Amino acid sequence: GQNIDQPTEMTATEGAIVQINCTYQTSGFNGLFWYQQHAGEAPTFLSYNVLDGLEEKGRFSSFLSRSKGYSYLLLKELQMKDSASYLCAVMDSNYQLIWGAGTKLIIKP
Amino acid sequence: GAGVSQTPSNKVTEKGKYVELRCDPISGHTALYWYRQSLGQGPEFLIYFQGTGAADDSGLPNDRFFAVRPEGSVSTLKIQRTERGDSAVYLCASSLGAGGPYEQYFGPGTRLTVT
Numbered sequence: 001g002q003n004i005d006q007p008t009e010m011t012a013t014e015g016a017i018v019q020i021n022c023t024y025q026t027s028g029f030n031g032l033f034w035y036q037q038h039a040g041e042a043p044t045f046l047s048y049n050v051l052d053g054l055e056e057k058g059r060f061s062s063f064l065s066r067s068k069g070y071s072y073l074l075l076k077e078l079q080m081k082d083s084a085s086y087l088c089a090v091m092d093s094n095y096q097l098i099w100g101a102g103t104k105l106i107i108k109p
Numbered sequence: 110g111a112g113v114s115q116t117p118s119n120k121v122t123e124k125g126k127y128v129e130l131r132c133d134p135i136s137g138h139t140a141l142y143w144y145r146q147s148l149g150q151g152p153e154f155l156i157y158f159q160g161t162g163a164a165d166d167s168g169l170p171n172d173r174f175f176a177v178r179p180e181g182s183v184s185t186l187k188i189q190r191t192e193r194g195d196s197a198v199y200l201c202a203s204s205l206g207a208g209g210p211y212e213q214y215f216g217p218g219t220r221l222t223v224t
Contacts, residue, residue, distance in 0.1 A: 004151075031210045042113075042200060042215035043152070050210060087151050095208050096165065099151030 002026045004100035006088050011106045012078055020073045020086050020103045028093020034062055034073045035087040037102065043087055046073070075105075083107045111135070113216035115201050121222045122191055130186040130219045134203030141184050142204075142213060143176055145197040152200055158184060159207045191223045 003025045012018040024032070031050035035043035049055055049064035049071060061074040073086055085102040092098055114133045122128050134141050140159055144152035154168040158178040166176070173191075178184040188195055198218040204211035 008149075033212075042217050044215070045212045048210060048212070089151070091210060094165070095210075096154060096157075097152075097213065099153070101149065101151050104149075 002090075002092065002098050004088055004090060004098055006086075006100045006103045008101070009104045009106065011108060012075075014078055014080060014107055014109050016078050017074065017076050018078060018105065020075075020088075020105065022071045022073070022088035022100060024069050024071070024088070024090045024098075024100075026090045026092045026098055029066060030091040030093065030095055032062075032064055032071050033089045033091070033097065034071075035089065036084050037087060038084045046086075078107050080107050080109070113201055113203050113214055115199075115216040115219050117219060118217065119220045119222075121224060124191060124193060124223055126191050128188050128191060128221065130188075130199050130221070132184045132186070132201030132203075132216060134182065134184070134201070135214055136182075138203035138205055138214070139181070140204045140207040140211065141178060142202040143184070143186050144200040144202065146200055146218070147197045155186070157207065164207065188221075191221075193223045196221055196223045 006022045034046040037043040047062040054063045059076045064071045087102045088100040089097040116131045142157040143155040146152045156166040161181045173189045176186045200218045201216045202213040204213045
């Protein structure tokens with residue numbers, strides 16, 4: 001079957017760094033997406049990885065290892081507005097997104 | 110430009126009633142997706158359209174659920190004989206195309222409550 005695993009909840013301090021992990025087992029792989037979702041709002045795109053390695057975009061970076069079925073999202077210089085759920089989604093062989101349940105990130109001052 | 114819009118934002122209905130949820134995608138986006146999301150879960154795929162045709166409806170839970178996109182733009186998700194288990198947020202997303210790593214843009218969702 002297809003499976004995406006990520007921690008349910010994480011807590012971090014304002015100004016710090018946090019890493020949110022995602023492991024996956026899917027039928028085929030056409031890339032991995034990270035989305036941010038604030039409570040009561042729609043998911044918004046953060047990053048896309050299809051090749052192994054690190055993609056950096058401002059305070060956010062995303063890493064992929066296809067051989068390990070593993071990705072992480074790294075958030076630096078955390079701000080209170082980063083409190084949200086972070087969703088990992090893998091695009092399978094049919095180009096459909098398979099979604100994880102999301103990681104709720106709580107930022108404390 | 111305008112993003113994906115969905116109406117209504119909230120819908121409360123009684124068990125057994127029929128509901129329609131509407132999605133207006135970003136202009137020029139040929140692919141349109143319907144998902145539903147329960148609290149603390151990721152989006153669950155329901156159906157996607159490429160143009161006017163349903164390219165994949167494998168996520169529809171049963172035959173009470175049906176969706177159309179007659180002119181390749183606006184889509185309507187229809188739920189017959191609603192059940193309390195249908196209560197969720199129904200999300201619509203659109204993308205420039207399908208069959209490739211296209212970013213999906215989401216609407217704000219319709220929160221459906223079946224009493």
